[in-house]
Amino acid sequence: MKADKMSNNTNSATSASSAVSEIVLTVNGISRLPKASPSTRLLDYLREELKLTGTKEGCGEGECGACMVLLDGKAVNSCLVLLGQCNGREVTTIEGIDAPELFRAFEETGAVQCGFCTPGFVVSAYALLQKNPHPATVEIKEALSGNLCRCTGYKKIVEAVEMAVKSKA
Amino acid sequence: MSDSAKHGFKYVGQSVVRVDAADKVRGAAKYINDIEFPGLLIGYTIRSSRQRARIVRMHIPALPPGVTFVTADDIPGENYVALFKKDQPLLAKDVVNYIGEPIALLAGPDGDLLPELAAQVRIEYEDLPAISSMEEALSDQLPPIYGADNVFKSYAYVKGEPDAALAQSEFILEETFRTGYQEQAYLETQGVVAFPYRHGVKIVGSMQCPFYIQKGLAPALKLDPHDIVVEQAVTGGAFGGKEEFPSLIAGHAALLALKSGRPVKITYDRHEDISVTTKRHPSQSMRRIGFDKNFHITAMDIDFILNGGAHSTLSEVVLARGALSAPGVYRCDNIRLLARAVATDQLPSGAFRGFGAPQAFFGIESQINHAAYRLKIDPYTLRKKNILRLGNRTATGQLLKESLGLEKALDIVAERTDFMKKYRQYQNQPKNGQKLKGIGLAAFFHGCGFTGKGEELIKATASVDYSNETGALIKIATVDMGQGMNTVMRQIAADALALPMERVKVNVPNTAEVPNSGPTVASRTTMIVGGLVFQCCNDLLGQVGASAGKHDFVEKAKLANDNILTATRDYRVPDDVVWDDDKFIGDAYPIYSWAAAVVEVVIDPLTFEVTVEKITAAHDIGKAINPVLVEGQIEGGSLQGLGYASIEVMTETNGRLNQASFTDYIIPTTLDTPEMETIILEETYSRGPFGAKGVGEQPLVGIPPAYVGAVENALGVEFHEIPLTPEIIHRKINSPQSAQRTRR
Numbered sequence: 001m002k003a004d005k006m007s008n009n010t011n012s013a014t015s016a017s018s019a020v021s022e023i024v025l026t027v028n029g030i031s032r033l034p035k036a037s038p039s040t041r042l043l044d045y046l047r048e049e050l051k052l053t054g055t056k057e058g059c060g061e062g063e064c065g066a067c068m069v070l071l072d073g074k075a076v077n078s079c080l081v082l083l084g085q086c087n088g089r090e091v092t093t094i095e096g097i098d099a100p101e102l103f104r105a106f107e108e109t110g111a112v113q114c115g116f117c118t119p120g121f122v123v124s125a126y127a128l129l130q131k132n133p134h135p136a137t138v139e140i141k142e143a144l145s146g147n148l149c150r151c152t153g154y155k156k157i158v159e160a161v162e163m164a165v166k167s168k169a
Numbered sequence: 170m171s172d173s174a175k176h177g178f179k180y181v182g183q184s185v186v187r188v189d190a191a192d193k194v195r196g197a198a199k200y201i202n203d204i205e206f207p208g209l210l211i212g213y214t215i216r217s218s219r220q221r222a223r224i225v226r227m228h229i230p231a232l233p234p235g236v237t238f239v240t241a242d243d244i245p246g247e248n249y250v251a252l253f254k255k256d257q258p259l260l261a262k263d264v265v266n267y268i269g270e271p272i273a274l275l276a277g278p279d280g281d282l283l284p285e286l287a288a289q290v291r292i293e294y295e296d297l298p299a300i301s302s303m304e305e306a307l308s309d310q311l312p313p314i315y316g317a318d319n320v321f322k323s324y325a326y327v328k329g330e331p332d333a334a335l336a337q338s339e340f341i342l343e344e345t346f347r348t349g350y351q352e353q354a355y356l357e358t359q360g361v362v363a364f365p366y367r368h369g370v371k372i373v374g375s376m377q378c379p380f381y382i383q384k385g386l387a388p389a390l391k392l393d394p395h396d397i398v399v400e401q402a403v404t405g406g407a408f409g410g411k412e413e414f415p416s417l418i419a420g421h422a423a424l425l426a427l428k429s430g431r432p433v434k435i436t437y438d439r440h441e442d443i444s445v446t447t448k449r450h451p452s453q454s455m456r457r458i459g460f461d462k463n464f465h466i467t468a469m470d471i472d473f474i475l476n477g478g479a480h481s482t483l484s485e486v487v488l489a490r491g492a493l494s495a496p497g498v499y500r501c502d503n504i505r506l507l508a509r510a511v512a513t514d515q516l517p518s519g520a521f522r523g524f525g526a527p528q529a530f531f532g533i534e535s536q537i538n539h540a541a542y543r544l545k546i547d548p549y550t551l552r553k554k555n556i557l558r559l560g561n562r563t564a565t566g567q568l569l570k571e572s573l574g575l576e577k578a579l580d581i582v583a584e585r586t587d588f589m590k591k592y593r594q595y596q597n598q599p600k601n602g603q604k605l606k607g608i609g610l611a612a613f614f615h616g617c618g619f620t621g622k623g624e625e626l627i628k629a630t631a632s633v634d635y636s637n638e639t640g641a642l643i644k645i646a647t648v649d650m651g652q653g654m655n656t657v658m659r660q661i662a663a664d665a666l667a668l669p670m671e672r673v674k675v676n677v678p679n680t681a682e683v684p685n686s687g688p689t690v691a692s693r694t695t696m697i698v699g700g701l702v703f704q705c706c707n708d709l710l711g712q713v714g715a716s717a718g719k720h721d722f723v724e725k726a727k728l729a730n731d732n733i734l735t736a737t738r739d740y741r742v743p744d745d746v747v748w749d750d751d752k753f754i755g756d757a758y759p760i761y762s763w764a765a766a767v768v769e770v771v772i773d774p775l776t777f778e779v780t781v782e783k784i785t786a787a788h789d790i791g792k793a794i795n796p797v798l799v800e801g802q803i804e805g806g807s808l809q810g811l812g813y814a815s816i817e818v819m820t821e822t823n824g825r826l827n828q829a830s831f832t833d834y835i836i837p838t839t840l841d842t843p844e845m846e847t848i849i850l851e852e853t854y855s856r857g858p859f860g861a862k863g864v865g866e867q868p869l870v871g872i873p874p875a876y877v878g879a880v881e882n883a884l885g886v887e888f889h890e891i892p893l894t895p896e897i898i899h900r901k902i903n904s905p906q907s908a909q910r911t912r913r
Contacts, residue, residue: 053203054196056405058356059439063831066356094196107190110797113805114651115193116356116405122194141839148831150354150406151651153804154839156797 025086027052028096038084043067045083046093054094054119058148065147068120069093075127077146094119099126102164111160113151121147125161134165180660180670181859184797187656188670189403189649201360201374201402202436209362210237211280212425212435215273215287216445217265220301220824221314221514222294224263224272230289236277237429244424246391250416251384256315257480257517259389259420264297266314266479266514268824269445271417276425276433299514301823303453303476306511314479315512321477322485322510324492326753328564329503334468338459342540346456346532347890348873350819351449351812352828353521354836357405359446360436361415363422369396370423375404376415378688379646383680385416390423397423400679407650408809409520412690413482414447444829447519448819450475450487450510454495454532464546464554468503471495473529477510478517484510487518489620491525493757494870496564497533498575498612499555504564506753515824520690522809522866526615527873531891534611534874539887547592548610548878549583556612567756572862574789574852575763579612581787581848586767595882605772609878612765613871616758617854617863618693621748624740624759630684631701632737633662635709637727640672645686647698648678652865653798654694660794661699661858665706667720684737692762692863695794696854701738703858708736743856760854762862763789766807768875769843772883777895777902779880781811781841784872787848791862796849799864803847806868812837814873814891 025032027050036045046052046069055078058066062077069078070092078091102125105111112118121144128135128143135143140161141154149157192198232238241248241262248262249255261272273290275283298311305311306319313319335341361374369392372382379399387394399419404411418435425433437446453474459467473495477484492508537555541548557563559573583589591608598605618624634642641662649655655675663670676683686698710717712734713725726734748755766786772779784807793799816835820827828834853860873891881887886901 047203052196053199056196056200056357057202057438058358059831061439061830061832064356064439103191103194106194107186110184110187110801112187112190112193113653113801114356114404114406115189115198116200118193119196141842145838145840148354148356148836148838150356150408150809150836151805152801153806153808153845154837154842155804155845156801158839 023083023087025088026090028092034083036083038082040083041079042069042081042083042086042091043078046078052093052095056116056119058117063148065120065124066117068123068147070123070127073127073130075124094123097122097126101167102126105160105163105167109156109160109163111152111156117147117149121149121157129164133168137162178664181664181794182792183795185656185660185670185795187653187798188659189655198403200357200405201362204402206362206364206432206434208431210276210278210425210429210431210433211283212422212433213275213280213283213287214271214421214435215275215290217261217268217270217272219265219294219296220268221297221299222265223297224261224265225293225295227273228291230286236275236286237425239274239424239428243428244389247388249389250420251388252413252482253485254481257482259417267516269516270479271421274421274425276429299824300512301514303474303511303513306513313512314514315481319512320509321481321512322488324489324508324753325506327505331468331470331503331505334503335457335459335470338467339462340460340544341457342536342543343457344536344539344889346454346535348452348528348531349892350451351521351817352443352819352834353408353410355406355408355410358437358439358442359411359414359418360434361419361422362432362434363419363426364432365426365430366398367396370426371398371400372419372423373400373402374415374419375411376401377407377411377648377650377690379678379680380685381413381688382416382419386420386423389420398679398681400677401648404648404650408522409524409690410446411650412520412688414519439831440829443834444826445516447482447517449521450477450484450518450525450528452476452528454529456532456536458536458540460540460544464544464551466499466501466555469496469501471506473506473508475510475525475528476513476515476518478513478515480517482517482519484518486620486623487520487525490616491529493565493616493620494526494529495533497530497537498557498614498763500557500561501564515821516826522806523870524691524866526866526870527810527813530611530613530870531873534613534871535877535889538609538874538878538881547589549579549588552579552612563757565757566754572760572791572852572854573763574850575612575614577850578763578765578787578789582765582767582785585846586769586785588767592882600774602774605774605883607770607772607879607881607883609768609875609882610765611871611875611878613867614761614763615692615863615867615870617760617762618697618758619691621750621757624697625742627687629687629697629701629740630737631686631698631705632684632735633702633705633709635726635734640674641666641668643673643675643702644683645698645702646678646680646683647686647694648689650689652802653795654689657695657794657798658699658702661703662706665703665717666709666722668723692865692867694865695861696857696863697740699858699861700856701740704738705736708738709734712736759856760862762864762867764867764871766871766875768872768879770879770883772880777898779815779895781843781876783844783846784811785846786868787850788864788867789850789852790864791854791857792851792860793849794859794861799849800847802864803868804845806866807845807872808837808842810869810872811876813869814876815893816841818892818894
């Protein structure tokens with residue numbers, strides 16, 4: 001919606017000279033000049049302007065983690081980040097995460113049910129494993145405690161991360 | 170097919186990876202908010218700010234071009250959402266009966282502008298005296314909301330001679346139990362898109378029951394049901410919350426779409442979703458139970474009340490399941506039961522996993538735990554003396570003929586947790602400021618499929634097509650909302666036809682393309698719908714002269730012809746399953762799943778903070794078609810049950826909920842989750858596909874009494890309500906009466 005409002009004011013997202021905002025950010029390795037205003041939530045920019053719909057909105061207030069993305073490698077709730085805060089920074093969404101062993105582990109352990117929370121969990125798990133390739137179970141639980149899942153009871157999600165750790169080793 | 174295990178099927182009994190996992194993990198699955206609709210308008214709902222009032226008049230501001238406004242006057246047909254009764258309006262016209270009741274709708278291209286516009290719609294009310302509690306609903310002091318007595322539905326029956334049996338009992342326990350609201354808290358909020366389509370409207374959205382929406386909206390939209398085409402989008406959790414509620418929001422989107430001629434999307438943000446969608450019915454159970462000197466139950470007298478809120482929704486069937494669960498898993502020849510669902514000026518209550526059973530089982534199982542303590546016998550042994558066994562009859566007189574894993578479940582959880590030893594040990598642990606340990610037990614069942622005549626009324630139909638070119642196509646209206654239905658159905662059909670699973674597909678649940686296999690509810694999907702799919706596959710074998718044992722379907726089908734083969738089956742209630750709904754007698758369900766659970770806790774004696782260390786749960790669910798999916802149901806359901814029992818506090822003040830976000834309505838996170846050990850018991854059911862029964866709801870049902878039992882074991886104090894918070898524990902321990910109630 002916010003992207004629509006701005007769409008009359010600008011030409012091409014790739015043309016630096018004509019961009020309305022002076023924000024430049026990298027999303028999944030591609031440099032972007034957003035049409036959306038700096039006050040747009042990062043979540044809305046990703047979903048509406050870039051059509052990266054793997055990032056979900058579950059609560060809009062940073063409680064559920066369904067909108068988790070990496071901002072300079074750190075897992076953040078994209079509903080709490082404004083586009084203006086992303087200038088010069090690197091955003092990675094679920095679509096930009098290359099972690100076959102993590103994907104496979106989530107599939108095979110049964111960590112996925114309705115799937116709405118799943119991309120957020122994968123992003124949080126990926127951020128953890130980048131920082132700490134061999135986390136203890138308690139560290140996994142801690143790292144995933146900002147993500148809510150109502151289906152699984154979390155057991156298989158934690159097992160999935162443990163399995164990914166083992167398969168990488 | 171109960172000996173399926175011996176046949177070594179390729180898929181059934183295997184933890185096949187779910188077919189939708191790869192897309193979901195990568196964020197590629199398209200939920201309703203991820204799908205693009207050209208020319209889409211956004212819809213917004215204008216709601217009552219009053220608990221109970223007459224709508225005197227509505228002032229409508231000048232509307233900008235392109236904005237559509239809808240009130241009850243725009244409803245082409247009759248103003249109600251069709252379900253059991255006709256009492257719920259699609260949009261309130263003259264009166265409102267709860268805060269948040271929909272009154273008018275807006276749609277426009279820029280959704281961000283709609284709240285400001287809505288704020289300019291001024292509604293004048295004349296307040297009426299509101300009914301704010303179950304007690305007020307039954308008090309005769311206020312004008313009724315529903316009927317003459319405010320009772321949506323009641324069931325009453327007497328079996329044997331409860332008064333005489335109680336009078337002769339050695340020991341009687343009389344207690345009142347209360348349970349609160351629970352929010353489904355599916356991670357994907359409610360959302361639908363409606364657009365004009367052929368002679369009517371098409372609805373796509375997040376839902377459990379496509380045909381409920383079609384049937385629910387036909388009278389209001391004044392359309393032939395076939396002109397309302399409903400299709401499920403990938404659904405991000407439901408738990409009952411997307412059983413009946415989507416009919417209301419789909420109706421709103423449809424009204425806006427038909428008036429504007431454009432596609433209209435209504436999605437709720439979390440605040441709106443929590444504030445206005447249905448919840449688990451709050452309940453009150455006044456119970457008396459008697460025992461003889463041998464610790465056998467002599468009689469039960471149960472008065473069970475559910476708070477239905479302002480409209481009847483599914484309350485009558487929730488009530489039926491609650492009433493049937495209220496006597497628990499025990500033999501008892503003398504029962505008086507009165508069960509009522511009452512109307513209040515509060516949010517309509519509705520379906521939620523367990524459907525009345527969690528409320529009822531909290532009462533009976535807590536009471537058994539309390540009786541055990543008072544009778545100085547342990548809760549395991551007291552249950553063993555009273556549980557239903559093969560050849561016994563249930564409270565409604567149903568003869569239990571097969572597939573009854575209750576005793577096994579009870580034995581295995583007691584053994585794995587060393588229950589009896591810990592129970593005694595914790596009962597006698599010193600209260601010297603050290604952390605206190607506790608262990609609690611519950612035994613429970615869940616009737617599989619619809620209650621009573623439900624399956625007879627729905628007449629579920631499924632069909633399976635087969636073509637040599639594309640393989641098998643399962644056509645059912647049953648949805649995958651996360652439980653894994655799509656995978657389980659493919660496993661069933663693939664093994665029944667001896668096909669590779671890749672050669673079996675499931676049609677998108679779309680009312681124009683699939684027969685009505687009924688709603689995705691009541692733990693009926695695998696057993697009832699899976700059973701129909703299995704029968705369809707057998708019919709296909711027969712059509713080409715193939716046989717199950719020979720694995721020759723593909724060859725025989727090639728020889729048969731190049732056309733599409735089709736088999737269709739309607740569910741027939743077996744002749745020996747007989748239920749009388751008026752007398753509340755007979756076979757309430759075709760079969761039951763059975764379970765026992767143990768919860769172990771540690772309590773801080775200063776703050777009364779309860780840490781759950783472990784849940785051990787054993788579930789007899791017949792054949793587990795996909796064990797990992799079954800474990801997922803047990804683990805997820807157990808945790809929802811634990812949340813319901815402990816931290817999920819939802820309260821209201823004069824009809825307004827005090828919680829409206831995940832900040833104040835807390836659901837368990839990884840750090841609140843205990844170790845969970847799940848044990849699957851497979852007492853196969855002769856009429857289930859490969860021996861399967863139901864599993865979806867049962868895991869939640871018995872956790873609250875096991876949790877409360879564990880807290881009681883640790884503290885030596887009895888409790889009668891959930892959620893049982895540290896504040897309630899503190900109040901009880903420090904209340905003046907606690908001295909006499911404290912167990913010594």
